[in-house]
Amino acid sequence: MIAPLHSTPFDDGFIWGVASSSFQIEGAVSADGRTRSIWDDFTRTPGVVKGGDHGDVACDSYNRYEDDIDLIAQLGANAYRFSVSWPRVIPGGVGAVNDAGLAYYERVVDSLLERNIEPWVTLYHWDLPSELEAKGGWMNREIVSWFADYARAVVERLSDRVSHWFTLNEPQIFLGHGYVLGEHAPGKKLARKDWLLAAHHALMAHGRGVQIIREHAKKPPVIGWAPVGSVTCPRSDDPDEIELARTQTFAIGDGGPVNNTWYADPVILGHYPEDGLRLYGDDAPTTHVGDMELMRQPIDFYGVNIYSGDLLRRPEDNGHAPPRWTERGYPRTMFDWPVRPEALYWGPKFLQERYGLPVYVTENGLASMDWVHADGQVHDSARIDFISRYLGELRRAQADGVDVRGYFHWSILDNFEWAEGYRMRFGLIYVDFETLERVPKDSYRWYRKIIETSGACLPASPVPVR
Ligand code: GCO
DSSP states (O other), X not given: OOOOOOOOOOOTTOEEEEEOOHHHHOOOTTGGGOXXXXXXXXXXXXXXXXXXXXXXXXXXXXXXXXXXXXXXXXXXXXXXXXXXXXXXXXXXXXXXXXXXXXXXXXXXXXXXXXXXXXXXEEEESSOOBHHHHHXXXXXXXXXXXXHHHHHHHHHHHHTTTOOXXXXXXXXXXXXXXXXXXXXXXXXXXXXXXXXXXXXXXXXXXXXHHHHXXXXXXXXXXXXXXXXXXXXXXXXXXXXHHXXXXXXXXXXXXXXXXXXXXXXXXXXXXXXXXXXXXXXXXXXXXXOOTTHXXXXXXXXXXXXXXXXXXXXXXXGGGTTOOOOGGGSTTOOBOTTOXXXXXXXXXXXXXXXXXXXXXXXXXXXXXXXXXXXXXXXXXXXXXXXXXXXXXHHHHHHHHHHTTOOEEEEXXXXXXXXXXXXXXXSSBOOSEEEOTTTOOEEEOHHHHHHHHHXXXXXXXXXXXXXXXX
């Protein structure tokens, strides 16, 4: 445990949260009218998920949400980011609303509010109803109206108590891994023209979702989204390097699906980035009248999921990145992601400069090799150090004038980590996936102290990772 050096706290009113998603924690995949999602289907494809894991039980949070919310309350968190499962709410994806499905989320919301925890609801965190995928999924332009109907059902039921909303979680990843690499559901490997069309529809669905929330919310809504943040960090404080890092952060790069601007520029600036349009050429989607205006619905914050960052590629590197893996022996998480705390300084800073919105870090955390030690505790010192370093950098960004307003740790519980199954443990709470017992890790207690002191217990200044 790092010695609690008293240092500057985060600003008053800073949001201290934890995050999860429906398919990764709920289980109960057939309970109360829920129908299949693309992840139920994908996990049944032999060989695609480590260990043949699936989400049938997961953390069984569908049945244990009260206990989990008690643990969130004992943490002192004032916000909980979770997602609603589309196939629970509208079985089959379109048509009749399933009252029992919505009733579950009402119970979750009421439990949170009873404990003075603000619900932050993600409408789409990857569990697309299987029937919609059969109709083309994100490739079908009708998904915009399908998503609108789903969003309206959720907002009409919950918005008298929920005011914070995310439309989509990480379009770069659900499109990139699901429709390009084939490593996530639905396991497709589309041509560039096709995944770009799917992305176009996803951005339109985002915009339509914002409209629906604003039209039907019963409380004034605060609306954003949660894309992944791809951050290039300078390798010094040289202003030219910082400018080059900024440029590289917002470049379309090799034209793959994981970048910032192909998604954020339409959503916030109202147009696709020029470098992307040049690179994609005829593969770029045909935009119909009104498409870009629909995408560009005003949002209230930029939520961003940042876990790591790249290092600046200097001209003398001949455009080649210092590949993450060549930094000999550089610290990495169990997912092989470099520990790059400065990504939580430069990412929020660069994003706010470009898009002018308040920033919330809506996911940050690491997979580490956690197990219950002989003393019955989980001594996850790597997570403690990780959290301390990343939050130290986020606080530095806030002190330097970046309007960063909150942090949601990923995740409250060890959970189903997509193609990795249950082997990648991201939780502040250890889950025994045989007994489903929860064991708060050392990092849970450290995050509780951080929340109590609003960061004043963090080291006074960041210590470079080595
Ligand atoms: C994502 C998803 C989460 C992941 C987490 C760890 O960012 O990929 O939002 O569902 O579990 O990021 O990979």
